[in-house]
Amino acid sequence: MTSDLDSFVAGLPKAELHLHIEGSLEPEQMFEFARRNRIDIPFASVEEVRAAYSFSRLQDFLDIYYQGANVLRTEEDFRDLARAYFARAAADNVRHAEIFFDPQTHTARGIPFGVVADGLLAGMADAQAEHGITSRLILCFLRHLEEADAFETLEQAAPYYDRIAGVGLDSSELGHPPEKFARVFAAARSHGLKLVAHAGEEGPPEYVAQALDLLEIDRLDHGNRSLEDPLLVTRLARSGMTLTVCPLSNLKLCVVEDIRQHPIERMLRLGLRATINSDDPAYFGGYVNDNYRAIAGNGTLSAQDFVTLARHSFLGSFLPDGEVSAHLAAIDAYVAGRGQ
Numbered sequence: 001m002t003s004d005l006d007s008f009v010a011g012l013p014k015a016e017l018h019l020h021i022e023g024s025l026e027p028e029q030m031f032e033f034a035r036r037n038r039i040d041i042p043f044a045s046v047e048e049v050r051a052a053y054s055f056s057r058l059q060d061f062l063d064i065y066y067q068g069a070n071v072l073r074t075e076e077d078f079r080d081l082a083r084a085y086f087a088r089a090a091a092d093n094v095r096h097a098e099i100f101f102d103p104q105t106h107t108a109r110g111i112p113f114g115v116v117a118d119g120l121l122a123g124m125a126d127a128q129a130e131h132g133i134t135s136r137l138i139l140c141f142l143r144h145l146e147e148a149d150a151f152e153t154l155e156q157a158a159p160y161y162d163r164i165a166g167v168g169l170d171s172s173e174l175g176h177p178p179e180k181f182a183r184v185f186a187a188a189r190s191h192g193l194k195l196v197a198h199a200g201e202e203g204p205p206e207y208v209a210q211a212l213d214l215l216e217i218d219r220l221d222h223g224n225r226s227l228e229d230p231l232l233v234t235r236l237a238r239s240g241m242t243l244t245v246c247p248l249s250n251l252k253l254c255v256v257e258d259i260r261q262h263p264i265e266r267m268l269r270l271g272l273r274a275t276i277n278s279d280d281p282a283y284f285g286g287y288v289n290d291n292y293r294a295i296a297g298n299g300t301l302s303a304q305d306f307v308t309l310a311r312h313s314f315l316g317s318f319l320p321d322g323e324v325s326a327h328l329a330a331i332d333a334y335v336a337g338r339g340q
């Protein structure tokens, strides 16, 4: 049954700031791309694929996620992938999305950087035309690979610096601290790119501190384990750092044991600029509104808290101030219209 709070939250204008486009590959689309690219996949049915999505930690997921990406070959595949995500996002009242992509997953298979980037950019332009959704592209380096690989990827991206908002850091966190990429991030900054990094998902609070001190990030992806260090929390709150939190991902990857123990409420009460996002929606059981709904189901956050979360999503975006203000005004108008 849909509660009043659920429908209020579903209709809120929102931004999504933590979404891996390869993680939006639905099993149906995996079969479609496999068929049109004549690729064998080790699953007989959509149900079999879904049944394989049972994870006890990040690495379990990453193994199957990189395998799934193997069906993505052509510019058209990347364009269709992005279009499908934006159609879902539009249905959730996402007005702006900043999407990650993992070029190394594709270039390592012989797919040129430009095929990936051109396809995604075309899908983003389609989304703007079809749904009025604005978007930005963020290039993520795979942290389990070497620094030299990341530098090579940054060089491949050079013709696209004006169409890429920033760089990020994802993949296996434990054993691959942010410091490994300090020089790559400094180079990216010198090209005018924004900087974000996954930290504190499985990794300790020290990794979050490194992301702040050594990478000089503009935004923190996940950040859950920051809560273990009160001084770090104070620092994040005082600096107004945005955390892109992903509740259903945290549940599926056993970062939290139970959705009722999810720390998003604590984060808000501690004054952190937390946001709600879907991470890899095809793998973790839902798009952004499913994530908002999962948290609403805990019954601990008010309608006003969800307005705060939606406001944070625009405040934490890389949109120019004027566009942020327009989105915040749209939230105000929505709240007034709902009589909340």
Ligand code: HPA
Pocket: 020, 023, 058, 170, 171, 172, 173, 198, 201, 249, 279, 280
């Ligand atoms: O949640 C994540 N963590 C790290 N790497 C990832 N790559 C896709 N999703 C994730």
Ligand SMILES: [Zn+2]
Pocket: 018, 020, 170, 198, 221, 279
């Ligand atoms: Zn992520």
